Amino acid sequence: MKDEKAAKALIKKLDKLLRSKMTPIYKRYGVSMQDVLTPLMWKPLVLVIGNYSSGKSTFINELLDMPVQRTGQAPTDDCFTILTCPAEGENEEEVPGGTVVNDERLPFATLLPFGERLFSHLRLKKIKSPVLENFAIIDTPGMLDSVTEKDRGYDYMGVVGELARMADLIILMFDPHKAGTIKETYQAIRSTLPGSTGEDRVLYVLNRIDECDNVPDLVRSYGTLCWNLSQMTGRKDIPRLYLTFAAKEGDSPPQGVESWVSERDELKRAVDTAPTMRINHVFQEAERGVRELDLQAEALAAFKNGFGGKAQKILKVGLLLSLLVFWFGDLALKLAAGFPQKTLIVSLFSGAFDDSLLVFPSLAALLVLVLTAIVINSFLFPRFKKNTLEELDSLIPFETAYKRDLWRRIRDRVSSSIEEEGYKHLWVSHSWYRKRLKRFLDKDIGRLKSKW
Numbered sequence: 001m002k003d004e005k006a007a008k009a010l011i012k013k014l015d016k017l018l019r020s021k022m023t024p025i026y027k028r029y030g031v032s033m034q035d036v037l038t039p040l041m042w043k044p045l046v047l048v049i050g051n052y053s054s055g056k057s058t059f060i061n062e063l064l065d066m067p068v069q070r071t072g073q074a075p076t077d078d079c080f081t082i083l084t085c086p087a088e089g090e091n092e093e094e095v096p097g098g099t100v101v102n103d104e105r106l107p108f109a110t111l112l113p114f115g116e117r118l119f120s121h122l123r124l125k126k127i128k129s130p131v132l133e134n135f136a137i138i139d140t141p142g143m144l145d146s147v148t149e150k151d152r153g154y155d156y157m158g159v160v161g162e163l164a165r166m167a168d169l170i171i172l173m174f175d176p177h178k179a180g181t182i183k184e185t186y187q188a189i190r191s192t193l194p195g196s197t198g199e200d201r202v203l204y205v206l207n208r209i210d211e212c213d214n215v216p217d218l219v220r221s222y223g224t225l226c227w228n229l230s231q232m233t234g235r236k237d238i239p240r241l242y243l244t245f246a247a248k249e250g251d252s253p254p255q256g257v258e259s260w261v262s263e264r265d266e267l268k269r270a271v272d273t274a275p276t277m278r279i280n281h282v283f284q285e286a287e288r289g290v291r292e293l294d295l296q297a298e299a300l301a302a303f304k305n306g307f308g309g310k311a312q313k314i315l316k317v318g319l320l321l322s323l324l325v326f327w328f329g330d331l332a333l334k335l336a337a338g339f340p341q342k343t344l345i346v347s348l349f350s351g352a353f354d355d356s357l358l359v360f361p362s363l364a365a366l367l368v369l370v371l372t373a374i375v376i377n378s379f380l381f382p383r384f385k386k387n388t389l390e391e392l393d394s395l396i397p398f399e400t401a402y403k404r405d406l407w408r409r410i411r412d413r414v415s416s417s418i419e420e421e422g423y424k425h426l427w428v429s430h431s432w433y434r435k436r437l438k439r440f441l442d443k444d445i446g447r448l449k450s451k452w
């Protein structure tokens, strides 16, 4: 309990730190802080995903010790259900998806882009349960084989990915019948987990092992799942796999699986750690948000520098031309058209110089400079902007997969920023902002984290 209180206090401090140090930079880049602040605001989240009928809803009912979710062999439930407890003075109720995503007290506004079709498959249930005071649980429609977005009506993978990003703990459930056919789901999660960390947020569960005919059958399922998992994770070390089943009340466990009875309790205890897991996750999320902003600054700096290089070349030519025009323009004109009578350079050498001779060369040089500026502004810049937008992905180098994932998330943001405010960004000192972001990531956030 003490840990939970300390965790809450620390999250509050992080919120304050982000607001005080990051607000001006977010404003400068026209990015809403909502994305980085929402993960801090609600309660710990546990996400349960897996094949249909792998026993997700049964496990949730077991955790809550009441039959909240419908269960059944066929795909019974095509809804994302957020289970939480009512606030003080509130009653138990069911809130429809459209209201959930628009409620500013809840962190689900990021699901808004998935549209109306998702909202009819989303709901929030307020249930009086002591478990739900510590964290909220999200039950999900089971993964089906070979289902396209068209069949579902909405981007299922996208929603799972977004929820996985928010969740402090993810339970990935398999059963012996389909030991590892949810590669796509895993990929949706994987792209939301930062670098090499983050995988500790996933609990892998092989459920329904009581349905294996005998131990060799279980070993085969386990082996298949391990193999598939290593294909999914691309790693050779296998994460811990909880082997569990829902014990029927009063019944003794079927022969062969007695040894795994205690794993169910271990899994439940692991789920109970969600509130403290949240600390790591919340810091990761905050860092990710700030890194995204830094990446945006990096991209805009590259845009600015790229244009700067090109503009400089033209400017040099323009300056040279204006100098030539200044010194020799009137002379050239005289040779070509016979006037003016007196020219600057000749009068300087003959000693007949007077101030009025400067008027024509100065105006001509100024005209060349103005023309250069017009060329840069009206031809070079629009063309450079268009080319950059067309080849946005080659604007900056991607040294790591993590950076590429971050880029995927902010690409559209950068694109519209260049499209709408490209000119403004040429005058921003991105390196100064990047220094402040770096200091925040290297020092400020680390200092706060070390208090945990």
Ligand SMILES: Nc1nc2c(ncn2[C@@H]2O[C@H](COP(=O)(O)OP(=O)(O)O)[C@@H](O)[C@H]2O)c(=O)[nH]1
Binding pocket: 051, 052, 053, 054, 055, 056, 057, 058, 059, 070, 071, 072, 073, 075, 076, 142, 207, 208, 209, 210, 211, 244, 245, 246, 247
């Ligand atoms: N034998 C056995 N059946 C289970 C177990 N867990 C769930 N079931 C049954 O499997 C069916 C599907 O479970 P459900 O929780 O609805 O799966 P979901 O689609 O993942 O939510 C239901 O009929 C459950 O009673 C288990 O561990 N062992």
Ligand SMILES: [Mg+2]
Binding pocket: 056, 057, 058, 069, 070, 071, 076, 077, 139, 140, 142
């Ligand atoms: Mg279910």
